[in-house]
Amino acid sequence: MDVINPKRRYGKFGGLAGVFLVVLLVLIFGSSFWTVVEAGETGVRSFFGKVRDEEFSSGFHLKNPLERITKMNIRTQDYTMSVAQGEGERYGADAISALTKEGLAVDLDITVLYHLVEERASDVYRDIGLAYDEIVIRPQIRSVIREVIAQYEAKDIYSEKRQEAAQKIFDLLNVQLEPRGIELEDVLLRHVELPKNLAESIQQKLQAEQEAERYDFILDKEAKEAERKRVEAAGQRDAQTIISQSLTPRYLEYLYIQSLKDREGTIYVPTNPNNGLPLFRGL
Structure with a gap:
């Protein structure tokens, strides 16, 4: 065993x-x-x-x-400040309130697209830390927006000059962030909220301006149509004058003969140019 x-x-x-x-x-x-x-x-x-x-x-x-x-992270990131709750970086309403040129308070939704420059990441970590979006980007957004919006009237940033204002915000913000190793990609001014009464009055004014532009277009079109008809009538008048001056008896006789050439049964009889009598052969 x-x-x-x-x-x-x-x-x-x-x-x-x-x-x-x-x-x-x-x-x-x-x-x-x-x-x-x-x-x-x-x-x-x-x-x-x-x-x-x-x-x-x-x-x-x-x-x-x-x-x-x-x-x-060196990918494209966004920092959003919005009036809608939970849409931005913070849970509550986080729109930026700014004063326009005429002193009216407006709320703005904005999204900033940016990325960390890889070669400057060590500088950002050393000088600012990992929370550079809250320490640098957020305060600079608020400061630059208030500076730019103060240059415009409310109706301008509400309508046709919104893109121009966004470009100014981009330029000024880029000057502040680029030296810190943060490269700006785009600034999206997504929404401008005006006081209710002002928004309604601006909408009415814009509608009135559009109506005025439409009427101006119609009047311009009618004026051009009237001018076309005057030119057409003048052309017809000139043509009739030329024709009336050229309608001699000989020319009318020629036109009459021309019209007979395609008529069936038409017989051409030569005439004596001196007395207009027909010429018959052998007589």
């Missing part, structure tokens, strides 16, 4: 446990020697609190095991 040595059996299991422990330690501590930066991100490197200037772009990188990698 075979006898199993307990020490041999436990030694075998102990060896497997040792291998497993070694593999586990390699996975835990070995991962500190590399990092993977996903697409649309950049890795900011810091060593004992000191931020390095060179970022890790997307991909696999070897690193110092004591080095910390903070990943930051």
Whole structure:
């Protein structure tokens, strides 16, 4: 009868446990020697609190095991401030209230599209931190919008000059954000909310202007039609004058003869040009 040595059996299991422990330690501590930066991100490197200037772009990188990698988004992002609850970055109503040129308060919905410049990510992390949208972008949006809206009357930003105002906001905001490593892509001035009475009066005025433009178009069209008819009548008058002056008896006789050439049974008889009598052959 075979006898199993307990020490041999436990030694075998102990060896497997040792291998497993070694593999586990390699996975835990070995991962500190590399990092993977996903697409649309950049890795900011810091060593004992000191931020390095060179970022890790997307991909696999070897690193110092004591080095910390903070990943930051470099994709296109948006910051929205809206009068609608829950639509913007904050849950409550977050529209921007600004005064127009005539001192009227208007509420504006705006969306700013931007992205973090990868080569400046370490500067942004060092100087501002990860919440740069709330620390820098939001205050600059509010400041620039109030500065620009103060240059326009309410009816202008409500209608035809909204895009012009949005472009001015873009230009001024870009001047403030670009030096900080944030690149602006677009500014969307999505909605302008005026006081109710003012909005109604502007709508009525715009409707009246459209009606006036329509009537001007009709009058211009009728004036051109009248001019066309005058030119046509003058042409007909001139044509009749020319024709009446050219209708001599000889020309009328010629036209009459011309009209007979296609009539059946017509016989041409030559006449004497001196007395108009028919000429018969042999007489």
